[in-house]
Amino acid sequence: AAVEYGLEAPYSVEYHDAIDSTNARGRELAKAGDSDVVVLADEQTAGRGRLERAWNAPSGGVYMSFVLRPDVAPMEAPLLTLAAAVATTRALREAGVDAGIKWPNDVLLRTTGEKLVGILTEMEGEADRVSWVICGIGVNANVDPDTLPEGATSVREQVGDVDRRVFAQRVIEGFDSLQTDPDAILGAWRELAITLGRRVRVETRDGDVVGEAVDVESPGRLVVETEEGTARVHAGDCEHLRPV
Ligand code: BTN
Numbered sequence: 001a002a003v004e005y006g007l008e009a010p011y012s013v014e015y016h017d018a019i020d021s022t023n024a025r026g027r028e029l030a031k032a033g034d035s036d037v038v039v040l041a042d043e044q045t046a047g048r049g050r051l052e053r054a055w056n057a058p059s060g061g062v063y064m065s066f067v068l069r070p071d072v073a074p075m076e077a078p079l080l081t082l083a084a085a086v087a088t089t090r091a092l093r094e095a096g097v098d099a100g101i102k103w104p105n106d107v108l109l110r111t112t113g114e115k116l117v118g119i120l121t122e123m124e125g126e127a128d129r130v131s132w133v134i135c136g137i138g139v140n141a142n143v144d145p146d147t148l149p150e151g152a153t154s155v156r157e158q159v160g161d162v163d164r165r166v167f168a169q170r171v172i173e174g175f176d177s178l179q180t181d182p183d184a185i186l187g188a189w190r191e192l193a194i195t196l197g198r199r200v201r202v203e204t205r206d207g208d209v210v211g212e213a214v215d216v217e218s219p220g221r222l223v224v225e226t227e228e229g230t231a232r233v234h235a236g237d238c239e240h241l242r243p244v
Pocket of ligand 1: 053057063117136
């Protein structure tokens with residue numbers, strides 16, 4: 001319950017010490033008709049990542065899923081992923097961590113490229129309007145670096161432990177203040193991005209796109225200047241993005 005956890009969020013907060021997956025719980029709530037809920041946990045026993053991967057979620061992290069019923073088409077839902085990345089990156093910077101956003105949905109330590117946060121957005125609905133969206137954010141917060149996979153780091157490793165309650169509150173407020181306003185989200189995203197202005201290789205099911213990442217467009221497409229011209233990659237089509 002929100003009050004128990006001490007959060008004064010614009011959403012009601014359902015808190016768990018440990019749970020299988022906050023996204024899975026969010027789905028249950030969404031299917032039962034709930035909305036404007038944040039499911040928050042300190043530990044997940046079956047955390048889910050993108051591309052059917054498992055997400056390592058030891059105790060001490062901040063694992064949260066927003067359950068929303070925004071008035072948007074499914075096509076526009078990636079904007080919420082960008083908003084989640086913006087809100088989380090801002091909260092990390094406030095905590096003193098030099099974080100930046102890698103398109104489409106990772107938050108990394110800028111200096112080393114190690115991963116601090118993963119975001120998984122799931123949705124269901126009709127072609128013109130979603131019925132619900134679950135936006136799940138996993139932050140390697142007060143987590144020992146040796147419990148993390150290769151290439152990942154934690155807030156604990158970089159600056160020491162954070163107050164997870166304060167951190168979660170900042171993410172929730174930051175996310176809420178962006179709403180689904182594309183200009184606000186994209187403007188903030190560009191400022192915090194690591195990917196823009198770099199040469200990248202984006203791997204998609206239909207082949208690789210190689211060139212300079214120059215911009216992000218609503219609702220979350222990456223614009224890449226390739227030798228053959230301008231390419232636009234949808235967030236959902238990206239399997240990997242690497243600097244080249
Ligand atoms: C990724 O980088 O592959 C995305 C990882 C998303 C992890 C978060 S943790 C909170 C929420 N619940 C889950 O089961 N997954 C997301």
